[in-house]
Amino acid sequence: MTSPLILLPGDDVPPENFPASSGSAPLRLGPGLRLLSSQPTPTTSSKSHSTTHVLSTTQPGILSTDHKRNGLSMQTPPNRRYIPTANDLVIAQVHHSSPDYFHCVVTPQAPQLLLGQLSFEGASKKTRPMLKGGDLVYARVLSVGMGPGAEAELTCVNPATGKAEPGGLGPLTGGMVFDVSVGMAARLMRASSSSSAEDDDGAVAGLVILAELGRKLEKVGGFEIAVGRNGKVWVDCANGGDSAVKATVAIGRCLSAVDELGLSPADQRKLVSRVLREMKVES
Amino acid sequence: MNKEAPLSIAERDFILNALREGVRLDGRDADQLRPLKVSFGEEYGHVKVQLGKTSLIVRISSEVTKPHDDRPFDGLFTIALELTAMGSPAWDNGRQGDLETYVTNVLDRVVRHSNALDTESLCILKGVSCWSIRADVHITDYDGNLVDASCIGIMAGLLHFRRPDAVVKDGQVIVYGLDERVPVALNITHKPLAVTFHTFDEGKQVILDATRKEEQASEADVVIGINNAGDVCFVSKFSGSPVDAMVFVNKTNVALEKVKEINGVIDKALQADLAKRGKGGLAEQSRAENDR
Numbered sequence: 055m056t057s058p059l060i061l062l063p064g065d066d067v068p069p070e071n072f073p074a075s076s077g078s079a080p081l082r083l084g085p086g087l088r089l090l091s092s093q094p095t096p097t098t099s100s101k102s103h104s105t106t107h108v109l110s111t112t113q114p115g116i117l118s119t120d121h122k123r124n125g126l127s128m129q130t131p132p133n134r135r136y137i138p139t140a141n142d143l144v145i146a147q148v149h150h151s152s153p154d155y156f157h158c159v160v161t162p163q164a165p166q167l168l169l170g171q172l173s174f175e176g177a178s179k180k181t182r183p184m185l186k187g188g189d190l191v192y193a194r195v196l197s198v199g200m201g202p203g204a205e206a207e208l209t210c211v212n213p214a215t216g217k218a219e220p221g222g223l224g225p226l227t228g229g230m231v232f233d234v235s236v237g238m239a240a241r242l243m244r245a246s247s248s249s250s251a252e253d254d255d256g257a258v259a260g261l262v263i264l265a266e267l268g269r270k271l272e273k274v275g276g277f278e279i280a281v282g283r284n285g286k287v288w289v290d291c292a293n294g295g296d297s298a299v300k301a302t303v304a305i306g307r308c309l310s311a312v313d314e315l316g317l318s319p320a321d322q323r324k325l326v327s328r329v330l331r332e333m334k335v336e337s
Numbered sequence: 338m339n340k341e342a343p344l345s346i347a348e349r350d351f352i353l354n355a356l357r358e359g360v361r362l363d364g365r366d367a368d369q370l371r372p373l374k375v376s377f378g379e380e381y382g383h384v385k386v387q388l389g390k391t392s393l394i395v396r397i398s399s400e401v402t403k404p405h406d407d408r409p410f411d412g413l414f415t416i417a418l419e420l421t422a423m424g425s426p427a428w429d430n431g432r433q434g435d436l437e438t439y440v441t442n443v444l445d446r447v448v449r450h451s452n453a454l455d456t457e458s459l460c461i462l463k464g465v466s467c468w469s470i471r472a473d474v475h476i477t478d479y480d481g482n483l484v485d486a487s488c489i490g491i492m493a494g495l496l497h498f499r500r501p502d503a504v505v506k507d508g509q510v511i512v513y514g515l516d517e518r519v520p521v522a523l524n525i526t527h528k529p530l531a532v533t534f535h536t537f538d539e540g541k542q543v544i545l546d547a548t549r550k551e552e553q554a555s556e557a558d559v560v561i562g563i564n565n566a567g568d569v570c571f572v573s574k575f576s577g578s579p580v581d582a583m584v585f586v587n588k589t590n591v592a593l594e595k596v597k598e599i600n601g602v603i604d605k606a607l608q609a610d611l612a613k614r615g616k617g618g619l620a621e622q623s624r625a626e627n628d629r
Contacts, residue, residue, distance in 0.1 A: 228347060
């Protein structure tokens with residue numbers, strides 16, 4: 055395996071690191087990369103690359119190439135500030151509302167993002183959700199503006215289908231939000247998106263904490279979790295009954311401990327048992 | 338932009354509900370401090386304090402100045418605290434917020450006005466020259482309970498600091514460098530510390546050493562300044578909803594216990610640091626007794 059390629063903001067991505075595309079599939083860019091220009095190459099013969107892309111990085115990190123999905127992304131250091139990127143799932147907090155939009159806070163001390171009053175599943179003028187300041191929404195970043203004064207927009211529906219896709223988008227009620235680093239949030243996203251497909255050893259990025267918590271907390275009614283790429287994790291144990299609060303706090307403590315200490319999978323399992331015992335949650 | 342991010346309704350409700358069940362977000366008891374770490378830098382009076390995720394650096398410095406005309410026998414002691422963007426993105430450089438005014442005020446009352454540092458001992462020559470001691474507090478990370486953490490830092494710094502020796506000869510003030518004569522420790526009369534409590538649920542739940550989120554969700558705060566001997570030198574409840582008088586009575590005892598615990602941590606760190614410095618230092622070289 056070749057040594058990882060570390061790029062700084064403004065560096066051009068060398069073309070030899072592009073995924074070997076099959077030609078038709080579009081190139082998928084992850085966060086931290088920006089397309090500067092793409093030109094169709096003169097189709098001389100049976101060249102597989104039909105377009106030449108010029109990519110530039112906007113964040114420092116390690117370049118990773120995904121040949122299977124024809125994607126490129128940057129692995130950034132864990133504690134970097136969150137910068138909205140299109141298609142990210144985030145947990146936003148409504149700040150105030152105006153006739154057409156909810157103004158949402160995704161990162162504190164950063165410009166607010168707009169969430170259309172009607173961009174919810176099945177929302178019409180009469181049925182739209184009435185959110186007030188301080189309410190939480192699980193939303194997808196629809197677009198990020200370019201240049202000064204540009205406004206980024208959020209949405210809770212897929213504009214093409216009118217459904218809340220992926221599932222779970224919309225207002226979050228109850229529960230608790232825990233802050234984790236942005237890198238940890240990204241790891242949790244990767245872990246949860248693949249854990250359904252694989253068995254309990256599906257340790258993506260060395261993260262087994264969610265699977266372990268899910269197994270241990272099954273008896274107290276399980277829990278709901280929503281991970282926002284902006285470093286927020288919403289947890290709710292609505293079926294937990296008496297131990298709901300304790301279980302929620304236990305999950306939050308486990309997440310922040312794994313985030314801060316960088317535990318190995320075995321240590322993560324030990325941590326879950328220890329925290330649950332300390333919090334006196336029967337498992 | 339320069340504002341603390343407000344807490345969401347869900348977080349506020351959850352913190353309150355959890356406290357009603359006697360659970361805190363980090364699993365602590367209501368009267369339990371976060372892990373406290375006090376360490377010293379290379380020079381005298383350079384302290385690093387880490388209280389949970391709140392961390393700060395205190396630097397004590399001294400210089401010779403003229404005393405105030407109305408108090409010719411007194412030296413000067415100032416505490417300078419500035420909340421800069423280094424500590425939290427919610428703070429602006431060079432702009433004073435409410436928190437900064439509040440913390441400075443409390444520190445002034447607890448440490449300065451309680452005469453923890455004997456300013457009369459800072460006088461060198463009446464009305465002509467005296468020492469001016471300055472404590473600079475730099476917040477490097479903020480997760481609540483700034484008052485207690487800064488107080489710990491300042492007191493540890495004052496205990497650790499050594500000022501250069503100065504003598505008066507024929508009406509002339511001579512200040513010896515730190516390498517010429519053994520530097521002098523400050524005259525600390527007592528060790529007061531602030532202990533902050535936050536109240537929730539109409540004063541029914543009272544917790545110690547709140548994190549930022551807990552502070553934001555709380556109704557009111559109660560600061561008790563107390564020293565090892567149990568002398569209360571400062572009590573405040575500036576704003577927020579009313580607090581029952583019994584809270585003050587009961588929590589004073591808790592505060593005393595915590596002050597003893599914190600002072601123990603400071604003393605231990607000081608001893609360790611002095612032992613490290615003692616080897617081959619000037620103080621050891623200039624000792625009168627020897628091992629012969």
